[in-house]
Amino acid sequence: MSETTATLYEQLGGEAAVNAAVDIFYRKVLSDHRINRFFDNTDMDKQAAKQKSFLTMAFGGPNNYSGADMRQAHAHLVKKLGLDDTHFDAVVENLAATLQELNVPQNLINQVAAIAESTRNDVLDR
Amino acid sequence: MSMHKISVNDRDIICESGETVLDACLRENIDIPYGCRQGACQSCMVRSLQGPPPLAAQDGLKEVLRHQHHFLACLCYPQQDMAISISSPTEFFTEATVIEKSLLNAETVQLTLQCKETMDYYAGQFVNLKRADGLTRSYSIANNRLHANKLSFHIRRLAGGRFSEWAHQELNVGDKLEVSDPQGLCYYLPTSQENNLLLIGTGSGLAPLAGIVSEALHHGHKGAIHLFHGSREMDGLYWIEEMQELASQYANFHYTACVSRGDAPDGVVRGRANDVAMTLLPSLKGWRLYLCGHPDMVHQTKRQAFLHGAALQDIHADAFHVASATLD
Numbered sequence: 001m002s003e004t005t006a007t008l009y010e011q012l013g014g015e016a017a018v019n020a021a022v023d024i025f026y027r028k029v030l031s032d033h034r035i036n037r038f039f040d041n042t043d044m045d046k047q048a049a050k051q052k053s054f055l056t057m058a059f060g061g062p063n064n065y066s067g068a069d070m071r072q073a074h075a076h077l078v079k080k081l082g083l084d085d086t087h088f089d090a091v092v093e094n095l096a097a098t099l100q101e102l103n104v105p106q107n108l109i110n111q112v113a114a115i116a117e118s119t120r121n122d123v124l125d126r
Numbered sequence: 127m128s129m130h131k132i133s134v135n136d137r138d139i140i141c142e143s144g145e146t147v148l149d150a151c152l153r154e155n156i157d158i159p160y161g162c163r164q165g166a167c168q169s170c171m172v173r174s175l176q177g178p179p180p181l182a183a184q185d186g187l188k189e190v191l192r193h194q195h196h197f198l199a200c201l202c203y204p205q206q207d208m209a210i211s212i213s214s215p216t217e218f219f220t221e222a223t224v225i226e227k228s229l230l231n232a233e234t235v236q237l238t239l240q241c242k243e244t245m246d247y248y249a250g251q252f253v254n255l256k257r258a259d260g261l262t263r264s265y266s267i268a269n270n271r272l273h274a275n276k277l278s279f280h281i282r283r284l285a286g287g288r289f290s291e292w293a294h295q296e297l298n299v300g301d302k303l304e305v306s307d308p309q310g311l312c313y314y315l316p317t318s319q320e321n322n323l324l325l326i327g328t329g330s331g332l333a334p335l336a337g338i339v340s341e342a343l344h345h346g347h348k349g350a351i352h353l354f355h356g357s358r359e360m361d362g363l364y365w366i367e368e369m370q371e372l373a374s375q376y377a378n379f380h381y382t383a384c385v386s387r388g389d390a391p392d393g394v395v396r397g398r399a400n401d402v403a404m405t406l407l408p409s410l411k412g413w414r415l416y417l418c419g420h421p422d423m424v425h426q427t428k429r430q431a432f433l434h435g436a437a438l439q440d441i442h443a444d445a446f447h448v449a450s451a452t453l454d
């Protein structure tokens with residue numbers, strides 16, 4: 001089997017890669033003044049578990065991603081706290097920075113960013 | 127591979143070969159919460175009632191949860207027949223007698239109970255104390271595991287607190303109370319002894335932390351142990367000399383008393399306990415944390431500690447939510 005037939009998830013390193021990324025990513029998000037207020041009242045253990053699900057999906061891994069769930073989970077943030085494109089961009093930026101920190105090749109980072117991008121309209125409820 | 131029997135909610139169901147416990151429960155219409163079905167969201171966490179579950183089903187769970195045989199139903203392919211609990215088990219109470227009552231400071235009383243039965247608890251856990259009329263409140267165990275029949279509690283008097291007022295004013299040596307099974311996951315296990323420990327508590331949050339410190343020292347914990355106890359003012363602190371004495375006995379134990387308002391006398395630091403700790407210990411990578419006391423302090427410190435490098439699964443927290451009025 002040639003290298004190119006491996007899935008994105010396999011190329012990234014599977015679940016071990018998600019585990020390596022989740023704390024780095026979550027720390028970046030919580031330290032980012034553009035977006036950390038959205039996380040002020042969250043339970044950190046549950047939020048970390050959600051971040052792991054999100055990263056698994058963005059890494060092209062096995063998931064039960066549902067646009068409706070994503071929409072429902074963020075709807076109150078859109079309505080009450082003004083979640084918009086700039087915040088979504090900031091999250092994608094943190095995701096890319098996380099992968100750069102883990103020395104993931106740029107072409108794989110681009111693929112992850114594209115999957116994350118595909119959730120934009122669901123997250124922003126439009 | 128073969129089929130196994132699962133006892134759950136007073137029913138016996140069959141888990142087919144190659145089927146997870148979650149799938150078997152759903153197929154049998156058993157009410158079980160779940161989410162991602164891949165071990166990430168931990169919604170389907172259940173508990174094995176007959177010994178440890180398969181190791182692979184505990185992936186990603188906190189050590190204390192694994193220790194109590196919790197596992198993820200979506201990751202569990204049974205290796206043998208199992209009995210599991212989906213909801214938290216019914217509480218059992220044992221009778222206890224007050225054998226000692228003394229004031230720790232103007233607002234906190236230490237109560238020592240002699241339990242009828244030996245209690246299997248870990249330092250840092252809490253129990254529910256029940257008065258004869260059924261009024262029940264949670265209190266942390268303040269001693270280490272060695273005193274299996276004798277439990278101590280620090281009861282802070284709260285404005286309008288029915289239980290704490292009663293415990294302060296009316297409860298006397300010789301009176302009886304009921305004590306529940308020990309609960310909670312904010313406790314010390316004598317593993318990874320070389321890891322450093324950071325314990326931060328406000329008010330009577332010192333109770334479980336003092337138990338944990340005593341337990342860790344008893345086990346000869348090798349890493350550094352840093353305890354920060356905070357209150358608004360000096361009169362909210364207690365056991366300052368006892369802790370300083372302990373620190374002089376054990377080279378790896380360090381104690382800092384903190385007050386967030388008013389003057390701090392010699393040997394006490396001015397500032398909130400969590401802020402003082404984070405300033406003194408900027409890198410918490412690989413540290414184990416125990417946070418007990420005011421819910422806002424616990425919530426804020428959890429985030430601070432994570433941003434200072436601690437892994438979430440190494441942060442143990444017990445927020446003291448109160449039924450009445452204020453605490454600092």
